[in-house]
Amino acid sequence: MINKNAKLFACIFALAVLFSWTGYVAVNSNTGETVEFKITGYDPRDLLSGHYLTYTVDFGVLESRTENRRAYLCLDDKTVYPQKPSSCALGLAGEYYKWNKAFNHRGIDRFYIPEEYAQRLDKALRSGKHDAKIKVLITKNGAAYVKEMYFDGIAVREFAEKIK
Amino acid sequence: MSLKTKLDDWLKNNLITETQKTAILDYEKSKAAKSNWMFYWLIMLACLAIGIGVISLIAYNWWGIPAWVKLVCGALILIALAAGYALFSQREKTAPAEICLSLLCIFILGYIGLVAQIFNLHSAPHRGVLFWVILTAPLAFTARKAIVPFVWSAAFLCIIPFELAQYKFMETLLKTIFTDHPSFAGVAIWWFAFFVFLWRAVPKIFYGFDNIRRSFGFLLGLNACFAALFMGMVPFLGSSYSPDFMWLFIFTGLLWPAAALAFVKKGTRRIWFCGCSLIWAGIILYSSTNTLGVFADMLYFVLFYLYAALYFDLEGRKKLCNFFLIASGVRLIVAYAQLSSGLLGFGVSMITSGVAAIALIFAWFRYKSTALAFAAKLFGEAAK
CATH class of the missing domain: 1.20.5 (Single alpha-helices involved in coiled-coils or other helix-helix interfaces)
Known part of the structure; x- marks a missing residue:
């Protein structure tokens, strides 16, 4: 018992x-600072949390000073370091792929959207005809949250209604 | 007044002894367990329908409702279910307490999904389940019926390989197995070893399960893990990956050999059924769910389960008969899901169907004799 x-x-x-x-x-x-990144996209669904847009974030990396998989992108000078430099005020911890010189921070590469808009927004993102961006909030300890998504400067909700 | 209260009262007034009280309680408990088995399964099935409905509604992800309203409503539902579980447990009302517990566990998973959706969180796919496993561990161990521990065990075993795969050596091992030895036989042997290890070792290590009924639930969980893991490894095999209804399809397909496996005692037969599980998984995995169309597929499986139920009923194996009736119910839910065009409609219909089913089941078990007496009056003795 x-x-x-x-x-x-x-x-x-x-x-x-x-x-x-x-x-x-x-x-x-x-609580943190907001930054905008360009995105390009693919693939749209999760069984538990629903429909979302998955995309590749263009962090605009200019230089890399590491070959490690685990790396830190300082957003002040857009440079990838092995770890956070003391002089860097704002940045993200993530993974660096030396073969294509790409940086990735897992956790900001999807944006949830209602099922009814999923297909057309995914199509719009894949087409590459629209200037797609995400607004990301970065906290002091390096956590990142996607706050909003924009197509041609219009917030995703308004854009979804517009292309209805 | 509950039986326990009555017995306490009699004991207090020296009408019975402590030994007699314990004997009466044990007898009533075993009798109730036997008679209510079908009742609990039906209720759990209805809870499953409600849970799937809730997750579908969350997956629908509507923008019209502010985030804080969604969070507060979800929190209130969770608090109500937790209070219900605690309250019914205090009053020794097992059935409502277990319903609250099952729904609470499902809603906790749904709430994790909801928070992830609202704040656009994204982690490794299994991490949400891992979080759920940690949160619900104490709840699973306080359950009085096997269903919640069974689902919890399935989820727990499911995430172990995924969590291990985060580490370099496991990633290398899995890739070696699935890319260097991609034949079905190689994969099957690997899984067979894994399955047998879990089946034999894990219950003994963690639970000390000797009771066949518990092993039965546990084996179903293992089969669920097996199916989920198999699906998870499909990308390694180079096939297309779709986690939708395929998962449920495989699960229902595996119920048959799993059930037989749990009730057969001879070692050779066990191995045969193990092999069956693997073949089933292989066939279903590499065939399309829509080969025969939604209705034909559903009919095929439902008739198969009903046939098995009938067979076991004739054999006098009531538990197996009930189990296959439930399996056909699960397959109906899958078909029901396939018929729906949108998540919103599906979610609402599943929740309303689940609630209606619970009400009907309660009403049936509560007023069964009255209903049968009424039917006898209407149709004569033949209705009995």
Whole structure:
């Protein structure tokens, strides 16, 4: 027979951790600096969280001073370093692929969209005819959150309505 | 007044002894477990439908509702379910408590998806499940019925290889297996070894399961893991990858050998059924779900399960019979899902169907004798 207090503890534990995490994400995703990146895209679906646009972010890397897979992109001088330089005010930790000289920060390469708009927005992104960008908020500790997506300078919601 | 309260009262008044009280409680418990088996399965199936509906609604991802409203509503539902679980457990009401627990676990997963969606979070695919496994671990261990621990175990075992694959040596190992030895036989042997190891070793290490019923649930979980892992490895085999209904399809396909496997005692038969599982997985994996069309596919599987149910009913194996009835129900849900054109409509229809099913099941079990008596009056003795 399981102690009734154990059941209560199990409920409180699950909800306390879940809500704390939600609160942390909510607060963290609103404190930092915003930066815009160009994007190009492909592939649109997740069984649990729904439809989204996945894209490749163009970080505009100018130079690399590392050959390591794990790297740090300083956004001040657009240079990839093996780790965060003390002089760098704003940047992102991620992976650097030396074969195509590309930097990737996992976590900002998708944007969730309602099912009804998924197909046409994906088509618009793939076509390459529109100037697509994302607005990313970067916190002091290097976490990044996608805040908005733009097509030709128009916020994605308005753009989706426009091409309806 | 519950039986336990009554017995406590009798004990207090020296009408029965402590031993008699324990004996009565044990007897009633075993009797209730036998008679309510079908009831619990039906309820769990309805919960599954509601859970799929909730996840579909989240997956639909509507912009019209502000983020904070979605989060607060989700939080309120979670709190209500947790309170329901705690409350019903306090009152020794097992069925409603287990329903609340199942829904709570499903909603926690849904809520993780919701937060990821609202804040555009993205991590390695299995990390969301890993987070869910950690959050629900204490809940799974407090469950009184096998279904939640079974799903939890399946998820837990599913994420281990994915988590290990994050590390260089595992990535190398998997790539060696699936790129250097891509034949189906090679893959099958690898999985067979993995499956047998999990089947034999894991239950003994973590759970000490001796009870066949528990092993049965656990084996189903292993099959689910097996199917999910197999699907996850398809990119390594160079085939196209679609996680949609294929996953559920494979799962239902694997139920048959898994069930047989759990109830057969001879070692040779076990190996035969293990082999069957692998063949089933292979055939279904490499064939299209739409080969026969949605209805024909559904009919094929439902009739197959109903046939198995009938066979086991004739054999007097009630549990197996009930199990196959449930399997046909799961296959119907899959077909139901395939018929729906949009996530919104599907989500709403699944939730309403699940709620209606729970209401009907409760009503049936509550008023079964009244309903049968009424039917007997209407149609005469033949209705009995």
